[in-house]
Amino acid sequence: MSASLKRITAFARVKPTSDFPQDVLKFRADNKTIDVFVERDVSKGVVNNKQTNWSFKLDGVLHNASQDMVYNVLATGLVSQALNGYNGTIMCYGQTGAGKTYTMTGMTESYLNRGIIPRAIQQVFKSVEEHGSQFITVRISYMEIYNETIFDLLSMMPLGAAMDVPLSVVESPYGVSVKGLTIHPAPTEEVALNLLFEGNLNRSVGQHALNTRSSRSHCIFTIYIECHSRILSDARYVTSKINLVDLAGSERLAKSKSEGQGLKEATYINKSLSFLEQVILALSDRNREHIPFRQSKLTYTLKDSLGGNCNTVLVANICSEAIHIIETLSTLRFASRMKWVMTEPIVNEKFDAERMVKNLEKDVLYLKEELAMHNSLVRRGLGWPGQAELRLGLPQMQVKHQEEMLLEHVGHTAQKLHNNACFSPSLPFCQAGLVDAEGHLVGEVDGQGFGIGVAPFSSKPGGKKSKAKKGKDLSSPTSKKEGPVSPQSGKEVEPVSPSRSQVTTSGKEPEVKETRELDTISVDTHRSDSAAKEEASTRPSSPPARPAAFEDFKNERGSEINRIFKENKGILNDRKKKLSEVAHRLNLLKQEMDTARQALEAQKLEREQQGEYLNDEGQIIIDEEEFLLIMKLKDLRKQYRADYSELRDLRSEVQYCQHLVDQCRNRLLTEFDIWYNESFLIPEEVQEVLRPGGAIRLGMIPINRVLTLVSNSSSLVGRLPTISCRRLICCSVVTAKPLFHLLGLYQNHVYQIADKQWHTAS
Ligand SMILES: Nc1ncnc2c1ncn2[C@@H]1O[C@H](COP(=O)(O)OP(=O)(O)OP(=O)(O)O)[C@@H](O)[C@H]1O
The missing domain is CATH 3.40.850.10 (Kinesin motor domain)
Structure with missing residues (x-):
């Protein structure tokens, strides 16, 4: 081995x-x-090996x-x-x-x-x-x-002919x-x-x-x-x-x-x-x-x-x-x-071939300069005719030889770079001029990994793509290669996006919004048949106001997720508080360190002005005050490092908790929407097909079956194999009969359905 x-x-x-x-x-x-x-196993008989x-x-x-x-x-x-x-x-x-x-x-x-x-x-x-x-x-x-x-x-x-180009494993x-x-x-x-x-x-x-x-x-x-x-x-x-x-x-x-x-x-x-x-x-x-x-x-x-x-x-x-x-x-x-x-x-x-070439070019330049300097020194020198040539001969030959070798190396490396590019697994993308989401040439850097380059088209049937977006291709951030785009919203992914994810500082819970993203976690929206029927029979003639209904929902059906939401928010607030405490502590420490450092500088200056004492080994002797200041600064630094590490951990924790809170909030709102729509808006016959045992099962839904339920919208939607649980939200809209009944509420989705998309409106 x-x-x-x-x-x-x-x-x-x-x-x-x-x-x-x-x-x-x-x-x-x-x-x-x-x-x-x-x-x-006794059933296998007494003789059982x-x-x-x-x-x-x-x-x-x-x-x-x-x-x-x-x-x-x-x-x-x-x-x-x-x-x-x-x-x-x-x-x-x-x-x-x-x-x-x-x-x-x-x-x-x-x-x-x-x-x-x-x-x-x-x-x-x-x-x-x-x-x-x-x-x-x-x-x-x-x-x-x-x-x-x-x-x-x-x-x-953006959606293109993507669905026809499935992702595939390639080897190189x-x-x-x-x-x-x-x-x-x-x-x-x-x-x-x-x-x-x-x-x-x-x-x-x-x-x-x-x-x-x-x-x-x-x-x-x-x-x-x-x-x-x-x-x-x-x-x-x-x-x-x-x-x-x-x-x-x-x-x-x-x-x-x-x-x-x-x-x-x-x-x-x-x-x-x-x-x-x-x-x-x-x-x-x-x-x-x-x-x-x-x-x-x-x-x-x-x-x-x-x-x-x-x-x-x-x-x-x-x-x-x-x-x-x-x-x-x-x-x-x-x-x-x-x-x-x-x-x-x-x-x-x-090895970064480009950088290697640059380094070698620099070496060549350096050697040329050396040679020139050498020549001028020789020319300025005394000597008799012929002496300069003799003196010059050997080094010049050496430098020339090295220069040739370096140039050869440069050429060689450049050639290798070219060859690498040709053997790179990403060659087809290179030729097509495609780049990855970062703007890297495909396979430019590592060429390994499970993924190289950019999905040239949509890759997941029924994925969150938008033809409407395709129309905006030229202006879209992706087409401009300006950086990554959020798969959900089509917006640029920002390194820090508090506006999208942060809890409102006022501490007030978000109100139910009529128009907002429905692109959230999938939820089990099915109810038992009897419960659904009971609700249907008690359905009021006109839907209640959404804010009031939301309050009811939080206390009853959504109480569990509301509880988790509140719990997570509590944890988040607690961590944020700790974070600001540690940050405050760090600031104080920083001030203290600055003061100690200034005092130490002053001491040092005074010592230098008064003349320094050296011990037998030639080391400077400092007085007790300076020594204590050095020790204090050392302790402060140690404390600062520990607090900084705590701050960093807390920051990560806050970011993570923030995501959890956002997810919970989205989930609460989504569940509410589904409940509200099913309870007050979506016709009973549509809900029938969504119940367990109905035409559509929660989880993976054969989209074709869903589409056939829509009397006049089948021509709008092309071939789409399956959609996952989370897209059920969209499904329930598709199946709503008549489809345009819900236009007011779901215009984004209906718009996208018409464009054969299953994607959250941005
Ligand atoms: N070590 C554990 N401690 C506490 N809960 C656990 C642990 N392992 C699993 N669970 C719980 O068991 C349930 C099933 O776990 P999980 O979904 O991770 O299983 P899985 O192996 O991924 O299943 P599948 O293959 O079906 O996806 C979850 O509710 C999870 O929280």
Whole structure:
């Protein structure tokens, strides 16, 4: 085994339960081994050779572990390594409902329970601040593989012929990448978190018997890092990427009771996971020559992470209940096989060819100047004819030789640069003159990663695109390449956007607005049949005033989300208060430090004026007052650093809590809208099709079925395959009969429906 080969590390994370089966699962004291005991199946007869106990040794077992601890064990090292140029992948695998999304993203309601992705973002940006000597750029992409099709969760390109150009995995000498996936610059932690939140809103989720918010796709969040030295004018730099993978959960259909679209999704999920298993089996067998990476999009996309130059960590999420023991066994089997897979992490060192050429040109110039100076010195010198030539001869020849070599090198490097460009995976984009969201030439810098370049067109059928926007193409920020555009609103993503996300300082709760974005988290708007019928029968002849209805809603149907909203806001306000306290403290410390520094300067001046005393070793002797001032300044500096670190953490916490509050507020308002519309506005026959068992199921909705319900609008809407749960809001509008009845309320949406869009009006 070569020294640089490294095994994939595999950890088990156990979902807590109040009903822990002591006789079925046992964790040994080494905190690495799990013993599983399954009772002999009596139905198989007395002679039954089936194994009944197993033992799995992994790299660690995380039982009753907090999110903080999980991050420290699994991710801190990997992220630090990424900052030194090593690629890293963390992947969550396990049965549905076992806690993969909880581990990867965490709970959206709580800062403490945030998962690996937001914490990794925080660690990366903390390092960016701390590494003053390095110029670090961070970029983000977020994609999902749903029913064997890749979607860009951060796609924001104007709609074109896009739907006909699906994203695809491509391979090149630089590794695998996803052609057309957008990569977004993230200059600050807030922008990166915003991209995470935006992407999460677009994820495909559904509901089944084992999980009310089950991921129906495999999601990959990638952080791309590029570090240049600020100090050295060095052509060398390092790049890396961190892939954070939340796999969809395997599910037993008998248990999950998935049907219809859910069944189709489950079939795709199970199939792709079984391909993943086959790849892992092949990789762990050293005699196997062919590894079937290309069998599925998932295995092909993860090729670098599984068998390439990556630090890879697997988290096997397991449910500890006895009822799930078979799934737990299969997850643990997968994890222990993973441990046999080798990767070969290497530093991704790159050379900026352009800078190299410039450096070499500078060298040539310098040598030429030296030569000229030498010549003039020789000419001015005494000497007899011929002496100058003799003196000049040798150095001139040397310099000339070096110059030629350098020029040759320059030419060589330039040629290499040209060749690289030609072999770059992004060649088709180069030729087409496309650039990524940052304005980089495609593949210009790293050419690796899961995504290179820009989705040339829309990538997700039914995504949030707008033909209206297409009309405005020329003026749109994207077409001007001025920077990233919010996938939701089409507005530019600002590094800090308090106006969009901040809680009003007045402390007043936002009023219900008639016209506002409906682009929010999906919510379960279905009610039981009887409840709906009851409401329908008690529906008033004219709808109540919205503000009054909102108050009722907050106290009754929306009380839970209202409670969470208030709780989050309380936490946010508390953190903001702490933040301003720490900021105030820092200001005082700064003043104190300035005063101490001035006093020290004065002391020093006085000492210098009076004449200095030296000890035997020649060191200056200072008086007690000066010594005390130095010590005081040292203590103050130490305190300042500690407080500054606290301030930075609090700032991150405030940003995160702010997102949570915004999400909750949006959700509250959206739920209210849905409830209000269903209770007072949308005709009963339309609601009929949206009820459980009706023509449309919550979760993934075959759009064609929705469209046929609209008597005269089908010609308006073209082919659109499926839409996810969150777009149900739009759906209920589409199905409203007559369609234009709701024009006043939903004019933006109706306008967009007419343009074949499912996108929030900006
Ligand atoms: N370690 C944990 N501590 C507390 N709650 C947890 C933990 N793990 C999971 N949960 C809870 O269990 C539920 C299901 O978790 P989650 O959605 O993360 O499962 P999943 O494995 O991603 O499922 P799927 O594959 O269906 O998407 C969530 O409500 C989550 O909050």
